[in-house]
Amino acid sequence: MTTAPARPDTGGLPLYDALAAVYDRWTAQNDYAAWADHLAARLRGTELPVRTVLDVCCGTGTVTRLLQERGFEVSGVDGSPAMLSRARGRVAPGTPLHEVRLPAPLPVPAGSLDAAVCCFDSVNYFAPAELPALLRTVAAALRPEGVFVFDLNTRHKLESVFGDSHYGDDLDDFAYVWRNRYHPGEHRCDYAISLFTASGDGFRRQTEHHSQWWFGHDEVRAAARAAGFTVAGVSEDYSDRPVRPDTLRETWTLVRSAPEPG
Structure with missing residues (x-):
């Protein structure tokens, strides 16, 4: 479904080169439909209408397709050509899919998107020094008050x-x-x-x-603030439940701050 930035590794293949062929079967136990329902509710619950969505680290395109089926105009970006090859066979015809090694800039006009999502622990693949840059990259693609929803594996x-x-x-x-x-x-x-x-x-x-890598709440909030986001909420694993000490996955919702009146 989603994948991390394709950076060189030590002693093995580039990330997801081998796993792409079996990834969908390997992760079939994930309740992607429930994730997509939660994302759709979050995106529709914003003050401004959300139509255009970027699936960051879209992997084989499962969430991309599910959000398209829920009425959104979704494009995707990923660092793995093997995963994107799989995605092209799943998403709606003509869906823009970009190969980018984040946090490099996205090939979309600045401020052109209403929202972005990033699922299945993909943000955990970014080292602490890269997290602010990733959030800045996403923020640059969003309009003011645009929404970014992503999940994180927890320290626990x-x-x-x-x-x-x-x-x-x-x-x-x-x-x-x-x-x-x-x-x-x-x-x-x-x-x-x-x-x-x-x-x-x-x-x-x-x-x-x-x-x-895992990130503490203060660390995420600081990186979000530096990128021009405000934190609208954090909950447990694509639900409205509050996070607990034994939470395994958190879901964060950020909103791009509107520019100060001039």
């Missing part, structure tokens, strides 16, 4: 659920082994994902190395 999830763990599964024509290493001083969890896909009479092994 990276620290206590992923942590220093490993697991895997056999899904018939592909299998995987996922190994995690948590770096508490850096607020980062590294993932080594070895994917085994059917090839001839055997299986082909490919390994990707991913990293995610």
Whole structure:
């Protein structure tokens, strides 16, 4: 569905080059329709009408398509050509899909979009030094009072659920082994994902190395403020429930500040 910026990794493939082929089956347990319903409600609950939406880190286009089905005019941006190739077969014909390694500038006119979304932990792939730049990039594409809704894996999830763990599964024509290493001083969890896909009479092994960072609320609020956003709310995992100490995923809603009257 969504993917991180395609930056070089160490000791493996570029992010999502291998995973793209199995990504939709691997993540089929996600309730994407519920996510899209929540996003649509958030976007329709704004003071100004929302028509044009950018799906940031759109991946294979699942949320892009679901928002299109809910009446929005949605375009997408992602850093992985393999994931975008999958997205082109899913989204509405003619949907603009851009390959961009964020936080590089977006190929859209400044202030031209009503809203942006970024789902499935994609923002966690940006290092702390990159978060303000990412938010500035998104803000530049939005009109004043435009909305940005995104989710984040929490500290609790990276620290206590992923942590220093490993697991895997056999899904018939592909299998995987996922190994995690948590770096508490850096607020980062590294993932080594070895994917085994059917090839001839055997299986082909490919390994990707991913990293995610967690962000405290003060850190997100400061980055949002520096990018010209105000925080309209933060809730638990595409719901209206307040976040708790054991929340695994948070959903943030930012609004681009209107310019000061001159």
